[in-house]
Amino acid sequence: MQPRWDDLQDFLAIARAGQIARAAAATGVDPTTLARHLRRLEATLGQTLFEQTREGQVPTAAGQALLATVEAMQQAAARIAAPDDDPDHLTGVLRVSVSEGFGTWFVAHHLPAFTASHPALTVDLVATSGFLNPSRREADVAVLLARPQTGSVISGKLTDYTLGLYASQAYAARHPLPTTAAEVRAHDLIGYVPDLLYAPELRYLTEIKEGLEPRIRSSSINAQYRLVAAGAGLGVLPRFIGDADETLRRVLPDHTIRRSFWLVTHQDMREAKKVRTFRDWLTGLVKTHRARFV
Numbered sequence: 001m002q003p004r005w006d007d008l009q010d011f012l013a014i015a016r017a018g019q020i021a022r023a024a025a026a027t028g029v030d031p032t033t034l035a036r037h038l039r040r041l042e043a044t045l046g047q048t049l050f051e052q053t054r055e056g057q058v059p060t061a062a063g064q065a066l067l068a069t070v071e072a073m074q075q076a077a078a079r080i081a082a083p084d085d086d087p088d089h090l091t092g093v094l095r096v097s098v099s100e101g102f103g104t105w106f107v108a109h110h111l112p113a114f115t116a117s118h119p120a121l122t123v124d125l126v127a128t129s130g131f132l133n134p135s136r137r138e139a140d141v142a143v144l145l146a147r148p149q150t151g152s153v154i155s156g157k158l159t160d161y162t163l164g165l166y167a168s169q170a171y172a173a174r175h176p177l178p179t180t181a182a183e184v185r186a187h188d189l190i191g192y193v194p195d196l197l198y199a200p201e202l203r204y205l206t207e208i209k210e211g212l213e214p215r216i217r218s219s220s221i222n223a224q225y226r227l228v229a230a231g232a233g234l235g236v237l238p239r240f241i242g243d244a245d246e247t248l249r250r251v252l253p254d255h256t257i258r259r260s261f262w263l264v265t266h267q268d269m270r271e272a273k274k275v276r277t278f279r280d281w282l283t284g285l286v287k288t289h290r291a292r293f294v
């Protein structure tokens with residue numbers, strides 16, 4: 001028996017969302033209906049397609065293989081609806097995973113120009129403390145803090161970026177700012193919650209002075225920025241965040257921390273028109289605004 005196309009589409013929605021409830025919210029289909037269609041598809045194929053975890057549904061090896069096939073089918077259907085002689089006509093859903101800071105302070109600011117150029121394309125901008133994994137097909141495109149060492153992905157450096165220590169003008173009015181790294185110890189520091197770090201590249205303070213630890217901690221870079229702006233203490237921020245607020249001052253400007261953003265896609269998706277178009281747009285955009293990063 002051949003699987004039904006509707007069941008395959010529901011399978012694709014669950015695989016991309018990572019959870020039946022999220023897939024239901026994205027598609028407008030009742031969760032019980034999605035679950036029933038998934039069971040019917042698994043019965044038709046005689047295979048288990050997902051493992052149930054605390055986080056949701058994770059594709060099995062059979063699910064991963066089917067996912068590649070269904071995505072290829074969807075891309076073929078999209079090409080029929082939008083011939084290749086119209087390169088600007090993009091359809092479907094593009095899911096982009098980016099860090100919280102880069103997503104909210106840079107990508108979101110410029111994304112309306114991209115979506116206006118492609119009105120038939122739905123874009124999911126997942127800007128959170130943590131990343132979706134292109135190798136597990138959780139995202140079509142991801143901007144990561146480190147180059148992946150495993151998985152069926154294609155990656156390239158998007159840009160280097162720099163970070164620095166910042167204080168608000170209000171804080172500086174109440175406290176003499178440090179002029180050496182050793183003097184930073186006398187100040188309240190803002191940073192990440194150590195056991196909730198989602199990437200080792202987020203360990204910043206020890207690069208200013210070994211042994212520095214934050215007293216006010218948050219898993220969110222946006223919350224850390226708000227704390228710095230409110231005068232709660234000193235905090236390390238990317239330049240594209242700290243320099244964008246004229247009420248903040250650089251502290252120890254000679255102490256610069258360097259990191260990189262890596263642009264990552266699954267190898268089976270790298271030539272998909274929507275992925276290629278977004279990748280080229282973002283790469284060009286970052287080059288244009290390079291001064292904000294370095």
